[in-house]
Amino acid sequence: MTGAFQGSLLDDTDETGPRPLTSARRTRLAHGAWIDVLPGWVPGADALFERLLTAVPWRAESRRMYDRVVDVPRMLAFYREGDTLPDPVLDEAKAALDEHYTPELGEPFSTAGLCLYRDGRDSVAWHGDTLGRGATQDTMIAILSVGTPRPLLLRPRGGGPTIRRELGHGDLIVMGGSCQRTWEHAIPKSARALGPRISVQYRPHNVR
Numbered sequence: 593m594t595g596a597f598q599g600s601l602l603d604d605t606d607e608t609g610p611r612p613l614t615s616a617r618r619t620r621l622a623h624g625a626w627i628d629v630l631p632g633w634v635p636g637a638d639a640l641f642e643r644l645l646t647a648v649p650w651r652a653e654s655r656r657m658y659d660r661v662v663d664v665p666r667m668l669a670f671y672r673e674g675d676t677l678p679d680p681v682l683d684e685a686k687a688a689l690d691e692h693y694t695p696e697l698g699e700p701f702s703t704a705g706l707c708l709y710r711d712g713r714d715s716v717a718w719h720g721d722t723l724g725r726g727a728t729q730d731t732m733i734a735i736l737s738v739g740t741p742r743p744l745l746l747r748p749r750g751g752g753p754t755i756r757r758e759l760g761h762g763d764l765i766v767m768g769g770s771c772q773r774t775w776e777h778a779i780p781k782s783a784r785a786l787g788p789r790i791s792v793q794y795r796p797h798n799v800r
């Protein structure tokens with residue numbers, strides 16, 4: 593199903609828990625959006641990738657697009673509020689996010705969505721996570737990326753330059769403020785032979 597995964601030579605296999613989130617760097621974007629980025633947030637990320645690949649009940653999805661049904665170009669899993677996460681490191685990551693961001697967010701993260709991009713053909717098209725409260729309210733979505741880095745692109749809905757962050761190997765990005773309603777994000781397809789990437793998206797209650 594997936595191509596060979598090239599582990600990072602820099603990966604720290606000593607699993608000591610996520611690095612302090614106080615080192616995350618915030619970039620303020622236009623229209624009240626921002627992103628926090630912390631490269632190499634979770635140590636042992638390559639091992640975590642391998643565990644998630646086998647432990648998670650990945651499912652394919654198809655969606656109706658006008659009069660056609662098309663395959664979603666990635667594999668998915670979703671953990672609702674209170675569900676047991678598929679790896680203890682994901683609980684540690686959630687606890688660290690809650691401790692750091694709750695004062696600003698006003699609530700804990702609640703759900704975990706997982707995506708598996710099997711190779712460069714898998715992708716997510718331009719969108720904001722606006723099915724829930726993100727359509728009208730400021731919120732946060734925290735994404736842990738493991739496996740082969742893929743660029744996450746962000747662009748303002750009103751037009752303007754695209755921002756690009758390469759994410760894999762335990763990196764964290766948090767999209768905050770108005771990011772879901774005033775910006776869009778995407779993981780573009782790549783013509784290159786890329787190894788697989790898994791992303792874990794932590795969202796607050798009723799943010800989808």
Ligand SMILES: O=C(O)CCC(=O)C(=O)O
Binds near residue numbers: 716744791
């Ligand atoms: O894989 C990612 O980093 C982004 C996924 C995403 O945007 C989504 O699932 O809404």
Ligand SMILES: [Fe+2]
Binds near residue numbers: 721
């Ligand atoms: Fe998204």
